[in-house]
Amino acid sequence: MGFFYDKNAGIDSLKVDAQAFDYIYKVRRTSDDNLLEFRNLKDDNIYVYRTDYLEKKSAMLKLVGSEEKPTKGVGISIGWCVVDPKIIEKTLPMLNELGVTNIDFIYSQYSQRNFSIRTERLESILISSNQQCGRSDMMSFEIFDSLEKWVKAQNGFMVLDFGGEILPKDIAKHKFLIGPEGGFSEEERVALAKQADNIYALDTKLVLKSETAAVMIAGRYV
Known part of the structure; x- marks a missing residue:
């Protein structure tokens, strides 16, 4: 556990509720x-608390110090065509x-429209992940109801697809577009060939799942 999360971390007296207790x-x-280290995930500070007193199902903590200690993401941005939310949550x-x-x-055209992205659920997963890995900032999300609208909102992007x-190995950081299960439709491929800065493929003869491709792209910059 890298730290504990509380949205109010930073105040002089912090109450720990039943679940966190x-x-x-x-x-x-x-x-x-x-000594207990907390973050609020809104700034880069670690807030250090000591237990002031305990109750049956809660505790009051007293702030004893703080330190600016950023451990942020590395600037990778991904456009991910919607797949099963269970896969997204796992990845x-x-x-x-x-x-x-x-x-x-x-x-995109091959994304199932009945899949609903619950951003509040994803944020909860991220908070738990941040506490484990020590990251001090929150990943951000945006949802687009069509690939066409997403492309119009970009200043530049690259596509990860078969045949590129x-x-x-040494490619600079860039926004990458990753297709859903089943890839892009032929219509989308024709459009992306004109709109994308480049279309790349991973150096493998194996067929990768969408989430595997996303992890491999992110792993390039670690």
Whole structure:
């Protein structure tokens, strides 16, 4: 555990609610003289608290210090055509640990429209992931209801798709577009060939799942 999260971290007296109380004092077996590090994920500070007093299902903590300690994402941005939300939720912690800064979720022609992206659920997953890996900022999301609208909003992007030239090992950071299960439609491929800065493929003869491609792209910059 890199730190504990509380949106109010930074105030002089911080109340720990029942859920966090159970984890801190029962699961982690924290003693009341231990120093506890908190982040609010809105700034880059670590806030250090000491237990002031314990109640049956809560605790009051007293701020004893703080330190600016940024551990941010590395500036990777991905356009990810929508796949099953269960797959997204499972993959998100890995992308978070690899430093992805932003994900645009795009409903392309082969994305199933009945899949709904619950951003509040994704934010909860990210908070847990940040606490584990120590990241100090929150990944951001945006949702686009068509690939056409997403393309119009971009200043430049590259596509990861079958048939492109092999992705160089030393390629600079860039926004990458990754297709859904089944890839892009022929109509989308024709349009992307004109709109994208370049179309790349990974150096493998294996067929990769959409989430595997996303992790491999993010892993290039770690």
